[in-house]
């Protein structure tokens with residue numbers, strides 16, 4: 441562990457806390473307290489392919505303290521969690537053929553939501569992952585419609601309809617590229633699938649998907665194939 445003077449000062453002003461449960465950390469703990477590190481719900485699902493993605497992987501199961509942590513990250517200003525989340529995502533991405541990935545990209549929030557929140561949580565995640573994997577970060581999508589949040593909808597059909605046509609490809613960021621797309625939570629995969637489809641229509645060669653957390657909800661309805 442490195443002890444840069446600025447880091448030491450910041451740690452005194454803002455003592456580091458466990459990303460999952462919020463417990464104050466000791467100098468030898470990093471990101472998580474011992475208890476959360478031991479019980480981290482690592483997503484053990486095998487890499488699988490869908491009609492859009494050549495491979496989908498996730499770092500954690502979306503449950504318990506992970507859910508609380510991601511909600512704080514998205515809605516309570518804990519943007520600094522992205523550094524820890526990026527490391528978790530990088531660990532999950534070893535299942536992918538990383539040597540084939542040209543660049544990392546993300547599923548953006550709408551301009552209105554980004555303005556209210558002050559940051560785009562998926563972009564921060566993608567930036568942290570790109571840094572950890574030493575890959576370029578490229579902006580490829582824009583959200584052009586402000587639709588209701590997916591969490592307010594109860595069926596996979598409603599979720600699919602809600603995201604239809606909400607993304608537009610930006611410039612030529614996707615053309616001819618093999619992209620790794622990043623998002624926070626994979627529930628039915630409707631949002632990611634729509635974003636991935638937009639990238640393929642814009643000329644992306646291949647798209648893989650990495651989610652920070654994977655929900656078990658709706659899992660039985662998914663049509664996926666092992667890689």
Ligand SMILES: [Zn+2]
Nearest residue numbers: 458461473476
């Ligand atoms: Zn903890």
